[in-house]
Amino acid sequence: MPNNDREIFNFLKDIFPICRSITGQGNRETLKKINEQVPIKIYEEKTGYRAYDWKVPQEWNVKDAYVADENGNKIIDFKKNNLHLVSYSINLNQVIDETELQKHIYSIENNPDAIPYITSYYKKTWGFCMRDKDRKKIKKGKYHVFIDAEHKDGSLSYGELILPGREKKEVLLSTYICHPSMANNECSGIAVTTFLAKWLQSLKDRKYTYRIVFAPETIGPIVYLSKNIKQMQDNTIAGFVITCVGDNNKYSFLSSRHENTLADKVARHVLNNFTQSYNTYSFLQRGSDERQYCHPLVDLPVVSIMRSKYGTYPEYHTSLDDLNFISPEGLNGSYNILQKCIQLIENNESYINNITCEPKLTERGLHPKGWESRHTGDHKKLRQKVLDMVNVIAYSDGDHDLVSLSEKIKINFEECLEHINLLVEKKVLTIKK
């Protein structure tokens, strides 16, 4: 777990300024920062590498980019905000008039303070993004457009951490490293995933193996799957795409394609029991790497837990998705929720009874403290605790795992686990082999 409340946030701040794309130095720099926290393995896949229907493109690195007016004033400057340049813009050094320039400018009319985030990975073109209020100030005249961007054969970079458990069965955590300076989408996923990885690494005992992937969105998981699909299909019992987990608004849940996998049940239980409320999205409303992980020919049980879902908030894919939009509380809350999901999965056993009929609670020391005086004091809470415990016994029939047991009994898995641990200790229950 993080050392203090601002640790995840501070790490995010650290990676925020880097200019990332689907390839390039910014991604490598980001992976290096992650590696300082947790020992990921960094892979490079060469330009031209074929993964299913896709090919790793040329690598893209920008040194500088601006538009200057006739007086040499830079009216758009990549160095001030890396969102100003359309991602994967071609090299250019040209003087054009204002009419031509406007054809290559992107802005949002009804969000005049925001620089939009635009990409053109697979079509060779160029463009600049700017605030609509600044665009309105562009006068007739000549403009010097300068883009010093390198397109060269190189490679696509991604990171992976495999944390072995007692079992070969795996849990997948996946986030993406291709977005430039935007905080919620997607520095937050990188930051929260990094700290979940640190926590998982610190555990003395893990039941499951953890596969943690940091890769550019879409092409990243496609490349990754092309290398690991067999292993992942054989072993994955649950997976989480971690994205948009930085703001402090309502949680969002996006189900898997099958809607009712272990990952779905676990996520719903945790969100139902440990958040005030949350928005539910169907798999039809997906938009991140579950698109690949849940593809019919991949078919992994992967869901996504978010705060404000991509595409639903006005700051999305603009310069307004900045460090003010997110908060330490938002990041920490997401971290906690995902941690609980993992804890539930780690403990998701089924139990059987050792004793026919109800056990004798008193003799086995199963009554809670204060039980003796129950007839004189307020004992409603104690009574409910005992009822919950006998309900745990009643549904420990080998058919209910921790998540379904908790749902059945209408208590959260942590309370349920407390009862189970006592009942196992007192030899009433045994884990079903």
Place this chain on the structure above:
Amino acid sequence: MPNNDREIFNFLKDIFPICRSITGQGNRETLKKINEQVPIKIYEEKTGYRAYDWKVPQEWNVKDAYVADENGNKIIDFKKNNLHLVSYSINLNQVIDETELQKHIYSIENNPDAIPYITSYYKKTWGFCMRDKDRKKIKKGKYHVFIDAEHKDGSLSYGELILPGREKKEVLLSTYICHPSMANNECSGIAVTTFLAKWLQSLKDRKYTYRIVFAPETIGPIVYLSKNIKQMQDNTIAGFVITCVGDNNKYSFLSSRHENTLADKVARHVLNNFTQSYNTYSFLQRGSDERQYCHPLVDLPVVSIMRSKYGTYPEYHTSLDDLNFISPEGLNGSYNILQKCIQLIENNESYINNITCEPKLTERGLHPKGWESRHTGDHKKLRQKVLDMVNVIAYSDGDHDLVSLSEKIKINFEECLEHINLLVEKKVLTIKK
């Protein structure tokens, strides 16, 4: 498809005046009219033929029937409206007084302008039906009752059209030809079914075989089943009883006994997507030939799509169910809905993906027209179209046929099919064998 908007209506007008019953010349005349449109095969099953619990009765043909007062004025005249005579009335030529006459008269007190439709197929009696307002005018006195009706050993007539398809599996369309001059119930079923048959016959390629039955209600399908049950049980994948399809009111849906057969799913999908709203009836509220087709020992997957369901409208089974109650629009609408059901069945394949992970849409030419300029113009509709397409890909897992795929993705099957056809063409999807 019909040549013009009034073609189904005009055919209905043509058969409307004929006096039909469960047997007789009127039925043969009707079948002949159908045969002029589409080459049905006409069968005759002799009086006394045993079909399960039933026996083909004597044939009944009426030449004339009236009731005349002492002055020879015909106060009821079969020639003016064939509903005036109770169907299967016996021969009679007798003078009786008013009291005796009243015992044989049927009218509807709270619908005084309507001549009711009454039958007595299996009990030898006679009767006349008249408007209640006219009945009120009957004075004391003697009346001459004249019924020139022939009851003789003959046969029961029905029509059948088998349109072979690529597969032996069959779709059943069934309507009934036993009702005299009433438009919605049941000239409309005959007319719409005839034109569906014409359309099916015109198709160059049919996947399924079509079995189209024109027979008197109840005893007709029972006789028909006694001849064809094995073949129908082996092959029928869906069936439709076509009745009350002429008026222009809300559609009605009556489910099959099993409630969730292909016919049910298809009918619900089409009604949900191509009508404003419709009434739903359970199988407990059935009343037509699904009673036989869905009997446990027959057990075919047969539903019924109607406009105003029999028994629910005041004009039902009276002379007010006339050509004014129905309309070309009503008939054409029903024709279209049933046609769409058949089209959905014909195309109801399951699909599998050829490519692991999402395909590269641009390179495969899968982006809709106008996609390139999506960032400048209004591209919401284009975006939704692409989302629908990737959803088609995501659920093409071999477990979803066209109807369940469309339901899952919440688009109609025609839109779904458009995506599928493109994806098959672009080698993303393949029909599951």
Place this chain on the structure above:
Amino acid sequence: MPNNDREIFNFLKDIFPICRSITGQGNRETLKKINEQVPIKIYEEKTGYRAYDWKVPQEWNVKDAYVADENGNKIIDFKKNNLHLVSYSINLNQVIDETELQKHIYSIENNPDAIPYITSYYKKTWGFCMRDKDRKKIKKGKYHVFIDAEHKDGSLSYGELILPGREKKEVLLSTYICHPSMANNECSGIAVTTFLAKWLQSLKDRKYTYRIVFAPETIGPIVYLSKNIKQMQDNTIAGFVITCVGDNNKYSFLSSRHENTLADKVARHVLNNFTQSYNTYSFLQRGSDERQYCHPLVDLPVVSIMRSKYGTYPEYHTSLDDLNFISPEGLNGSYNILQKCIQLIENNESYINNITCEPKLTERGLHPKGWESRHTGDHKKLRQKVLDMVNVIAYSDGDHDLVSLSEKIKINFEECLEHINLLVEKKVLTIKK
């Protein structure tokens, strides 16, 4: 069935005064009274007998118990109401001061007229229960506490009646005999079960074997199960815990652990069709012997039908649960509902059709009386009756037993059975073997 409306009530009055506990003479006296009605077999299980996690405790019999003030006035007297003494209190003959006395007194502050019912079976202590309004009158001073109660090695008593049927498959009825003078909880269960047993015994023909158990709550069924579990697990098709069936308020239903056993379906059908409304409780809200019968390692299909459920009414477990709280109507109503459950189980066959397609109703004499004149008179009810009958035919597909057939057709099982009996007689239906 009882001889008159007060017979169950009178029997209850007869057993009401007896001081029962989990063991002792009061229980034997109660079993003897039951035995006068119906020939139960009475078993004695010795102190120290081990049943799973439990042990039969010493037997407890009280001769006298009181608290007297310095003037020798008995301020609490067991002989006036056996609830005054905490059940299983130890022997005592001691003078103590008021402060010490108060530590051993139980009363209910917000129910000042009620003597609470308190037990201490497994912890050696003593106590008195009294009305709170009387407790308030206790003055400072010395008090003589006298308890002449015998704790000795003896036995636990229970009764059993096995009524054999044509089949080895069993129905379980279970009630408990450990409560002292309280009427609804639990003289009512004893009384209603006794009279159900009498009725079952009077039947000339029983399909199922009936196992009827009268035992102290909790430890009684545990001891009983330790002797009979194999037989019960092999044969029990449905069971009912009969408790709190004496008052005339709304019925209550508590489902089995599996929620959807035959017992559940039967109870729900009967309560839905033969009561105005009823409260539903989940198995999580259980509190009587279904706790043992439905334990995962016992796993019998047992539900509970009650009037006012234990724990939900203010008179519960106090002296106010007296003969005024219950009524002959309350008892008889419960008796009838449970009797209908048993009748439904006895008749719960599946049926198949003998005739393909609908039978010819008239010729088979299947039309109800008055059917012929249906066109002139009001025939709505007759029509519905015929519709119900053809619906019985339509769903007699071998997959619907009486309870699911009745539910499907939305009529009660008695009406359904009437149709079935006629249809079997007329050779339309046959019981599925």
